[in-house]
Amino acid sequence: MAEFIQHVINGISLGSVYALIAIGYSMVYGILQLINFAHGEVVMLSSVFGFYVAPYFLAHMDPSIGLFLVVLTVAMVGCGIVGFLIERLAYRPLRKAPRINCLITAIGVSLFIQYFTQLDFVFGAIPQSYPELMSREVYFTIAGAEVSNLQVLVLGLSFVLMVALQWIVYRTKLGKAMRAVSENTEVSALLGIPVDRVISFTFILGSVLAAAAGTLVSTMYPKVDALMGTLLGLKAFVAAVLGGIGSIPGAVLGGLVMGMAEEFTVGYLSSSFRDAIAFAILIVVLLVRPSGLLGKSRIEKV
Amino acid sequence: MTYRSMIKFFVPLAVVVAMSFVSACKKKTEDVITIGEYGSMTGTEATFGISTHRGIEMAIEAVNAAGGVKGKKLKLISYDNQGKAEESVTAVTKLITKDNVDVIIGEVASSRSKAAAPVAQRYQVPMISPSSTNPEVTAIGDYIFRVCFIDPFQGSVLAVFATENLKAKTAALLIDKKSDYSVGLADFFTKKFTALGGKIIVEQNYVGGDIDFKAQLTAIKAKNPDVIMVPGYYTEVGLMMKQAKDLGLKAVFIGGDGWDSPKLAEIAGPALNGNYMSNHYTTDDKDPRVQEFIKKYQAKFNEVPDGLAALGYDAALVLVDALNRAPDFSKKSIRDALAQTKSFAGVTGVITMDHNRNASKPAVVVQAQDLVFRFVRKIEP
Incomplete structure (x- = not known):
């Protein structure tokens, strides 16, 4: 029993990280129908920011939740700026271009950031260990399964951020504008909604969530590596598709399903199947529900 | 092609050709x-x-x-x-x-x-x-x-050490499936360890580059082995030790020369202490x-x-x-x-x-x- 509960706890904390990243993919897709392949790289940059910034704060503060929040804020601001720049410099000039051009540009941006980060004067190609922001302790035990403060933090922070996001999207004017642009860009523009600004904001929002995910990943798995964004990004993308791309609750559900599926595959089947099972689930779901678990099926006008 | 564009095209071409000619002519120095x-x-x-x-x-x-x-x-x-x-x-x-x-x-x-x-x-x-x-x-x-x-020897060294020094009767394996080194060393360890009367009670895999090992470690913890044999490389091993501590796993880790890097201590931190590896030399010599x-x-x-x-x-x-x-x-x-x-x-x-x-x-x-x-x-x- 303890083993089972431990797997559930591990699965939820891994799934929450996927969910945070998946939301970024889903939001951008919902508005631009663009798969932002550079999103995984924003996650990586968040860890790189943390890696450079943390030592300055560590000189004045002890590892604690406060330090974590400070580094998190810096990473969020940094990644927000990066997200804004990616949209402004790479995607906006292509707003009127065919969708395939944007897709290829997205792959280009992703590779550019990966290899730029690998330059020696930026971060370098050698994986580094992430400074310890919080000392890990066992928080409490449920039926013999140990829950650490980090796992509680991952879950808590993900929950808070998702609620905040839901509030922004459904309760603010900007959120209303985002939903309008996602429904129909041209009509929104006619109605006086500043479409470009709304899209910039969407990228910033997505990147801020990616920053949170990156800082959480590095705190749990203290390794920073210029290529770490690729696999995380891919898994989160699958989670977004699984949940129904374009849908925020879908991204959260997809992330949790992915995390759980991986965890239970390793725990009860074989660790060799880890990624295979996650992708198999994706294929099955897409066969049965092509728009994903919570996705709306759109009728494409031909 | 206009005159100017011809210059633009042919001058760099000529330079490249000339340069490759020069480098080809450079004789291999004999001394x-x-x-x-x-x-x-x-x-x-x-x-x-x-x-x-x-x-x-x-x-x-x-x-x-x-x-x-x-x-x-x-x-x-x-x-x-x-x-x-x-x-x-x-x-x-x-x-x-x-x-x-x-x-x-x-x-x-x-x-x-x-x-x-x-x-x-x-x-x-x-x-x-x-x-x-x-x-x-x-x-x-x-x-x-x-x-x-070679690994047949290194595997038996680890098995002998686990049996004689650590008095281990049961072991868990955590293997990098994509690495010849990891698979081979695990194999040679298993042969010697079972020959000495030990038992492998659980075997889990990962792939180099993974960062999350909690699932594997949770499954290992449930079987409660005496030692965990990890024939991997230092980055993953460091993360494993850290996560094992996080999960309250008490068993000691043993592994081979793939652990040998100053980065291991950096990544694992205090979770490294108490674990054993076999190596080619020691600074205590x-x-x-x-x-x-x-x-x-x-x-x-x-x-x-x-x-x-x-x-x-x-x-x-x-x-x-x-x-x-x-x-x-x-x-x-x-x-x-x-x-x-x-x-x-x-x-x-x-x-x-x-x-x-x-x-x-x-x-x-x-x-x-x-x-x-x-x-x-x-x-x-």
């Missing part, structure tokens, strides 16, 4: 012996390549300062393979066909040595692996050598040769040399020893001289090439105490 090196200077196993390179560099500098080999200086050409097997093949091909090296030193990881060795064998260029322990590496051909022990090497290395690089630096150093010196004995510097003569290496006193022990071109040497088992590995036991082959 140096070129040594090619390929290794993982970047990537997840970056410290392997960097340490090895430093060891080789130090040995070559010392030899050149003393006048070289029979009046010829040694020249080292190094390429980074980013820790990838396919890049290793490219690097070795380039070393042989473009740089015309006389001999090659590399790699640390067995998977990468195995990928590149067939190229060296095909062109009949001697290759010395400083620290690939998988037995299949030198089986590729008669031009492939190594200066370290009182042998003056070892202590002098450590002193010189520290003075040069401001870091305590790990086993891979020591093996890189030994690989270069074994090569120099062979060059001194070879009647001429043809690749065939260098190969024959390497094959006859006998009782060469290196930092990592006395090296004699057996008929399979492997060095048979004792191994040490060390334990992490306050983030430093301390000598526990030496096991002879």
Whole structure:
């Protein structure tokens, strides 16, 4: 029993990280129908920011939740700026271009950031260990399964951020504008909604969530590596598709399903199947529900 | 084409052609012996390549300062393979066909040595692996050598140590399925451990580059083994130890020379303490040769040399020893001289090439105490 509960706890904390990243993919897709392949790289940059910034704060503060929040804020601001720049410099000039051009540009941006980060004067190609922001302790035990403060933090922070996001999207004017642009860009523009600004904001929002995910990943798995964004990004993308791309609750559900599926595959089947099972689930779901678990099926006008 | 655009097109073309002509005409200088090196200077196993390179560099500098080999200086050409097997093949091909090296030193990881060795064998260029322990590496051909022990021995050392020193009856395995080294070492450990009466009660896999091992560790914890055998490389092992502590896993970790890196302590932190690894040498060795090497290395690089630096150093010196004995510097003569290496006193022990071109040497088992590995036991082959 303890083993089972431990797997559930591990699965939820891994799934929450996927969910945070998946939301970024889903939001951008919902508005631009663009798969932002550079999103995984924003996650990586968040860890790189943390890696450079943390030592300055560590000189004045002890590892604690406060330090974590400070580094998190810096990473969020940094990644927000990066997200804004990616949209402004790479995607906006292509707003009127065919969708395939944007897709290829997205792959280009992703590779550019990966290899730029690998330059020696930026971060370098050698994986580094992430400074310890919080000392890990066992928080409490449920039926013999140990829950650490980090796992509680991952879950808590993900929950808070998702609620905040839901509030922004459904309760603010900007959120209303985002939903309008996602429904129909041209009509929104006619109605006086500043479409470009709304899209910039969407990228910033997505990147801020990616920053949170990156800082959480590095705190749990203290390794920073210029290529770490690729696999995380891919898994989160699958989670977004699984949940129904374009849908925020879908991204959260997809992330949790992915995390759980991986965890239970390793725990009860074989660790060799880890990624295979996650992708198999994706294929099955897409066969049965092509728009994903919570996705709306759109009728494409031909 | 307008006149101006023709200039724009043809002038750079002419420059390129002229430059390639000049470089093609540059004659290979006859008074140096070129040594090619390929290794993982970047990537997840970056410290392997960097340490090895430093060891080789130090040995070559010392030899050149003393006048070289029979009046010829040694020249080292190094390429980074980013820790990838396919890049290793490219690097070795380039070393042989473009740089015309006389001999090659590399790699640390067995998977990468195995990928590149067939190229060296095909062109009949001697290759010395400083620290690939998988037995299949030198089986590729008669031009492939190594200066370290092999995994059947290392696996049995770990099994003997687990049974005799740790009194372990049960063990868990956590294997990198994509690494020849990891799979091979786990296999040899299992054979010896079961022969000694132990039992493998759970086996889990991962893939190099993974960061989350909680699922595997939770499954291992449920079976409650005496030891966890992790024949992996340091980045993943460091993360595992940290996560194991997080999950309240009490069993001790044991593993092979793939752990050997200053980064391990950095990643694992205090979770490293108490765990054991087998290695090629220990800094606690009182042998003056070892202590002098450590002193010189520290003075040069401001870091305590790990086993891979020591093996890189030994690989270069074994090569120099062979060059001194070879009647001429043809690749065939260098190969024959390497094959006859006998009782060469290196930092990592006395090296004699057996008929399979492997060095048979004792191994040490060390334990992490306050983030430093301390000598526990030496096991002879």
